[in-house]
Amino acid sequence: MSGNAARFDKAMNDGHNAAWEQDWQRAASFYRQALEEFPDNPKAVNSLALACFELKNYQEALVYYQRASELMPEDPIPLERISELLRLTGNPGKAVEASMRSAELYIKNREVDKAISVWLHVLSMQPRHLMARSRLALVYERLGKKSDAIRQYLAIASIYQRAGDVNRARQVLDHALQVMPESVELKGALAAINSGRLLPEPMPQATQESASAPPAPVVAATDEPDPVLAARKKALAQLAELVFEQLASAESEQQARKGLQSIVKGSGLFGSRQVDQAKMVLHLQEAVNLQSLYPDHRQDQKALEELERAVDSGLEHPAVSFDLGYLYFGASRLESAVRSLQRAVNHVDYAFGARLLLGQVQLQLGRFKEAATELLEALKIADMETAPADQASALGELYDPIIEEYPKSTPPDAAKQLCENILSLLRRTGWRGQIQRIRQQFQGQMNGGVLTPLADMLTQARSSQLVESMARIQQLSLAGKGRAAMEEAYYALQHAPTYLPLHVLMGEMLFQQNQIAAAVDKFKVIARCYYQRGDATRAISLLQRVVGISAMDVDARNQLIELLTAHGKMEEVVNEYMRLADVYYNLADLPKTREALQMALRAAQQSNLSRDIRVKVLQRMADIDLQSLDWRQALKSYEQIRNLRPDDSQVRKAMIDLYFRMGQVEQALAEMNSFVAPLTEKRQYDQALAFLAMMEEEHPGQPAILRLEADVLRLAGNTAGAVLKLDEAGDLYLQKGNPTAAKEVIMAILALNPPNAADYQALLSQLTRKGA
Template identity: 35%
Template sequence: MTGREDLFEESMRLGHSAAWELQWDRAIEFYRKALAEYPDNSNALTSLGLALFETGRKDEALTIYQQAMSFSTDDPIPAEKCSEIYESMGDTRQAIEHREAAADLYVRQRNVDKAIENWCHSARLDPSNIAVRSRLALTFERLRRKKEAAHEYLSVASILQQNHKIERAVETAQMALRLQPTDVEARSALRALREGMPLPPPSPPRGRTGPLRMTDAVAILKSDATHATFEKERESDDPELAAQDQALTILAAMLFEDSSDDEQGSSSGDSRGVTGRLGQLRDTIGGSKKYQLLGKAIDLQTRGNKRQAAKEFKRAIDSGIDHPAAHYNLGLLLKELHDYDGARQHLMVAVGHPELALGANLALCRISRSKGNIYDAARFVMQALRLADSLSVEEDQSTQLNKKYDEILATLSEGNEEVLLDLVENTVNFLSGPEWIERIKNARGHLDELEAGSSVRPIADLMVEGRTDRVVNALERIEHLLSQGYHFSAMEEALLALEYGPYYMVLHECMADILLQTGRRKIGIEKLQIIAETYRVHGETIAATKTYNRILKLSPVNIEARERLITLLTQQDRIAEALKEYIELAKIYRQLAEITAARKTLAEALQIAQLNAVETEWLITILRELADIDIARLDWRRALLVYEQIRKIKPSDDETQIQVIDLNLRLGKEDGAAEALDHYLQQLVSTHHGAEILPKLEEWTREYPGKQVLHSRLAEAYKAVGRKADAIAQYDALGEIQLDAGQVREAIRTIKTILDMKPPDQESYKELLKNLESGR
């Protein structure tokens, strides 16, 4: 049914005015009048629900909020309000049910924080709700909030034990332990389950803090405890497959698991890590094509259809799932299908990701070995060993260790093919099989016994024979010459050293330093760019990143270097740093007056942020930068669309709401301005900032004279605070605007409102009203 819009708007205005004065009964009366015109208006229903709740009429408020839920199926607010009412009435079951419904709607909006807030509230109401605790566990794991994820998994384990599902409880406790290998609570829980002892009852969710991740491996390598049993339980038998498990966990997390039925869990006997959960994934997430493709690809892979899975992963990547985890998984699939060139291309994208780098380098070594490229195989396997070895030493030793691996890599070309082949075979065997972590630990212990003092020897020393120290000696001579100020002689020494260490990048960096120190800045930066690109091509992503960072300190407006840096940071899953660089790049483009390029850069940043589920503040920052560009270009319509996106993410943000109102007014969209203005004013009242209403309305009315929405709201505000003369003046101005626009019926209603206020010159208003009603 379509009612009269003018009556609806007037009733809503009067209802809001009464709400501002906390006259809830009057507000209810006006909101009901508004609903008589448009019964399915969500804003009117929620406003009425609030007014009823404030007067203690909870049953009626509940009925109204339920109507709002049925009319506005994508709005989580009514469901949250229903939950609050049910909770206040002591109906915990319904309160939880509506909290979960609200959380699901927030999931669809990709508002993770609000979804977690509602799930946590449900779990506090009923700590034994296994569906909610499971979803919290998966979500925290996805967000890398390991402590909270482990806590939730242990709560699930306790619930499963109470339900006599001991085997599944053990599996769930193992998940907690995989996230927190050194956690005493997780180990105690697993031991208690195996010994038949009862676990503590599930406790409520607590504050913040997958497969074998590199940080887990560090804990294992540096712990004196025995991890043999733990390692035997792992499903992956070497770093390549462990990384694939981690990649699948990352990709599965992107789909934001939304099955809340615990019985859909892994009940087939395959309870191993992520693959036990992949069967739960639905292949439609929020209607987005890229997530449909990703879900289908994962499903095909878990079913063993590798060739079709590879095709779907390729389509998912092309459609926007351009994440190192997707490339890694596709790379391994192509490797198994013997498409080595394609596999190499995708695995190279993953060599910079901290959780996938070790597996990617090992897989690239095996591919190079299969193709007969022994030098590349040796280089990749040394990178893999470097990464594995770095897990076994303290942080303050890692720089020294990396330097030694640089020396080894620089001299690989000196070995004949037979020596290199032995090196590859020995190292691949060393890193293969389920005991690879134990081998690393034992080798490190052996080397530490041999090495005195604080120096550290690389595990590669056990596998490389006949390595030359000429490069090291040359570097010592170069450093001595530089300390004496003999830059020219140092450069000569470096050039000579290149003959027997042409691939030793530290030597090239020394040359770049000499160029910079002697004032040849441009050539020095060009040299650093070559070094960075060499690192990048060789898959040494961390070194490439450091070099590009150094270039940007020397030349902040170097666009090519910043674009390379962004790509590398994204590949390493350093998303926050990448987003920071995106924003900086957009600012540089704006300084160069390349506005289209700036906007395109920010659009790419937004896509990366959405793909990686970053903190909402990053999304808001990027969207605000986009809106700022649009406003600067006077593209107000586009800016309004951007601010509407921000408002969906953070509905209570004052700055955003003010911008939405302002842009609607600029565009002459009074209906949109009215809706946004009412929402903003209602928020000011509900947050006890009602004193700000009047100054803000006065400011807008001065800035945008002649806007009916502003004059009417300002008149209502003046009336609410008892400023009768000012209210009449605003109504008078409103009436004139309506008459100029030919809106006679609206003007008559405005004059009647003035007469109700008993103005000093009532006769003139009565005369005008008589003339208008008679059509004169």
């Protein structure tokens, strides 16, 4: 029996609200009520699974995530949750199996980065997992990430060697050398195998991606760890790897040069200072061990001292800078933490965590504006990571004016509130899922355009009330209660009167209620406000929305063109001028139509846009000129097209037709000849003859066309055909009363030595006597 949709929706909304407040017990209760109405609803099952997870009811969460996976067999996320829960409940083998299945689904869905993250997570649990290594190596190779692929091939070779399959290990290295023939590391590994020495054993790593690769999540969205703790885990893994490289390289002098020594003095990752490598390695190893063995932080002070000694010995690395900053923060040495974290923020692996922690440090120091800057940068990273890939870059651009202006123009109390809002959102487990939930409510019924930065919401004084209001507006609107939704929007304006995304949502509701004029006016005002705030991207997006729903709004389109021009988006400028021409054309205003097209052409030429774009504009201009019976102007347009596309037969045909209409026969024939001549030079006789046959059909009674055909036939070796065409041309000349031209044709025939040359000679003599 079908459940009650209203009760289901209410229970789900109540559950989401409770989840937002971190009241997972109530959230779980509401989600269970929702499942009573629709037991197989995937979202309800998934939400209840998350609530159970947050309540640490792992066995129950596992049951619901397994059910979610059954309901959504193509969705890899439940499988990731299952893997994490199996690990937490002491079943690592099955956890790995679930992760591998989720990775295959990510590959199937063409989400390669997420598949890579899962395989890396598998290797953090089972570093000798051959399938994960193999899949990673293959994907890295296909992505062109040769260094990452080589690291995996080396690990695979080590696994085979230690399993006693030396031949397979050699095969792997031989293949890897085909990928990167110049790799000294691969050559050294092959030499080690051939001499019977063991390759270093693969070790657990959180990540093996190159520094140039973007950081990818290792776990699923709603289970995403605190970014600061995740960055610290990554830093410890990298530091452990540095130690391991040095210890493993001790097997030979050649390998020693490829170990930690290769990234000290003069190599870039470590400084150019003189270093005491042995001391540095010992101190670093002790610092890593103290932090790894004592996760309760009781040995952090000793770890800090060891890490400082390693740095004094010459160690420099982004992982060291972050770990030092983290330890300094824990020791309340805040100024030292600032200096260390500022060195880490520019590294892709640590930018997110370092910005967050640095903002927290600055907040504790009472530097609210500096803290706001760092935390807005962190929010930018988080927002871009959770946005669709095709919108992430544009979303990032929207943060730049916010980060530039907000800290400078905001009172300290407001900046402090912003910092607390951002830390509340991001310094938590499951931050990614929280952002996604907010965006679902926040974006609501925004139609098209770029995403709105979460910073817009968090910079509002009463952001929590705003989120709740946005959620209620969406729910009311989806329920078809437009008037109530609008009333809720006006209520929300009391909390955030200058919050433009709310005004955009109100405009969308006006549009849905068929109040087109009011919606257009609303959008235009908001666009102007965004522009005055220096946010041209969203001003452009809104004006595009306006002209999309009100194509005849010429003023809005002109404003859009001005903005696009100012920001160098010239291809879009040309497209808007073309659409403006369509508007004028529909108004039967041909002069204005041509004026808009002329502006489009000028923009395309000045910006040196592609030939195809210019041809498209010129073709439209020529069409308008023909409709206006301005043949001379049409010819000018076609001449420009011809210069851009000299091989376009249709353009030549149009020009020739116009010349004949205007009585300019000589120009028509010259144009015809200039098109045919290059074809005959290339011996493309069939193409030339096809064009001339079309000209002969469309312009009968023109002996010059027949003579051109005869020339092409002669060059093609078809003498008989050439004679026939010349014969036809001669008859036409005689009909037109031009015996002189007829005699020229007969002499051309005689030059071809036809079988009936005597007849043509007699005709020539007859014409000569008459002429005499």
